[in-house]
Amino acid sequence: MKGVLLVNLGSPDSTDPKDVKRYLEEFLMDERVIDLPLWLRTFIVKGIILNTRPKKSAAAYEKIWWEEGSPLIVLSERLQEKIDHLTQVPVALAMRYGNPSIQNGLQTLYNEGVTDVLLIPLYPQFAMATTETILVKAEELRQRHFPEMQFTNVPAFYNHPDYVRVLSESIQSQLENKEWDHLLFSYHGVPERHIKKSDITKSHCKIDGQCCQTASPAHQFCYRHQCLETTRQVAAYLGLKEGTYSSSFQSRLGIDPWLQPFTDKTINKFASEGVDKLAVVTPAFVSDCIETLEEIGMEARHEFQQNGGKTFHMLACLNDDEAWVKVLSRWIDEWALSPIEK
Template identity: 70%
Template sequence: MSKGVLLVNLGSPDSTDPKDVKRYLGEFLMDERVIDVPYWARTLLVKGIVLNTRPKKSAEAYQKIWWEEGSPLIVLSERLQAKIDEQTSVPISLAMRYGTPSIKQGMQELHDQGVDEVLLFPLYPQFAMATTETILVLAEKLRKEFFPEMSFTTVPPFYNHSDYIRTLGNSIAESLKDKEYEHILFSYHGVPERHIRKSDVTNSHCKIDGSCCQSASTAHQFCYRHQCYETTRLVAEYLELKQNTFSVSFQSRLGFDPWLKPYTDRTIERFGKQGMKKLAIVTPAFVSDCLETLEEIAMEGEEIFHEVGGEKFTVVPCLNDREDWVKVLSRWIDEWAHQKPVEA
């Protein structure tokens, strides 16, 4: 058996041209685990409404954050891949769930190097239908259809892994060193509340009532909300943050259904109106900076905060290709390659 690793991130349009953005949004929003309504309804919503109105606005947002080398998420993911490749003993390929390079391309690259045992590595700390699950489902479908000789080992969500908590905590401490702030807001990608209930393996535990995420349950294995709050709790414990100096919110809602609350934009606005002058914000649902972190949070979020009287708005970068993060991922990979279990 020859081993290799497939790192998988979210993805990005090929360019800021509205046509490329429309193609990317079409693939993303037509995913049944992103918009989980019947196909006819999803088609009507996405192809009938969203793709006729949103691509131009989204293209303008991408233009604000686009780098000379290309999409920040793609560039940062490629840098991460290159650094891990230097420190590990097995081939490392990179793929995106949406856009290019595709998961099929990543699998083909490993196949062409003789790899038949793949460590499938979704680059998401917390489990969610619209992130981890959709990667695993598509990869398995492609494996059966095109690479039946391959086998998968999947990296589980690492939201509470001590290595991840330490690295995230250190990145926050370094970013905020010598910075003035009154509060740290942990802002996570939002999902519809129904996704939480759909992922509940007990069919009864998740009530999103303020207490279920703190009550022990097997449902937590697939509960995005619990995992977000647990990441925050562990990082706060690691950094010895005092109570009421940090909180959790959720960003990027779409449509009219209830999404996880509190909403980030409204939370930022509320803080400013309450007289807060100095806010720090971290986005632990992502390991690579992307449109959500660079435009929605760092630009729109700051604008909201200043409009309501806030003064200093500090955004902590994602882990990206930090050396300590590269070392952690490289060690996890080598431990797998040499049959050593990765312990939490």
């Protein structure tokens, strides 16, 4: 029997600093998030970050927390419920960190008799710290607890025509009847070394301004290329004029080189250079979360206006948008109708 597991990033169980600390420890101790030797990762995370960050992060979560709970969890649950009503196979939900866990999601499907699972990491672009860690964790759990299961993985869909269409039309509808000077595509940042580690050619990715535009097998797993390509294809779909849109990267951590340009510096630069009306979309996320609602919707908005900007349009993620639900449901049904490989 076939079934589907949707997997998103995750969230603390509450805004209590203890829950936030527990979540951050699981997240930051992942070797694909902070890819340093265990002793150094432990020192940085448990010796430094977890002694200072939980209270600050808890305060940030409090700003965006909904009555029903974490926005990311609530929105993911709404998405799962809508898809489950439209598809022919069971659809479960899991988070890479926190609850409900991937093990819990697989167990739910197993209890329904599912042995053939379609894994859908809810990330349009591939990255070590997102898609890869989900697939690795799921395989570890399969081998340990569900050896009779087999997985099919949905690849990065950053350039899938269906995704480009629904993202473009979502942007268009949200900006309808609004005035804006520039549309910024803000993607979650990653360290430059992640890009090079994911380079299957071991030589193509130089992050030199040219490699992402030069065809290569490396692009299958290159987060930077995939982000820039999402921007390019959406801009083409919407007919945006050159100079009216750009890409940037948010949420950096530590002192190592991260992908640039940085979102915060870019937004402040726009404000100081006379861009009065800025719109920001965050296509690395399909569900609104602390990085979109607080980091961009509150902090970046405040900085933009403090530096001279006037109007700031924060665009919602796809969330449980009906067009997005229909796309995912169709992908699932197409897979469900295909024969099970032996």
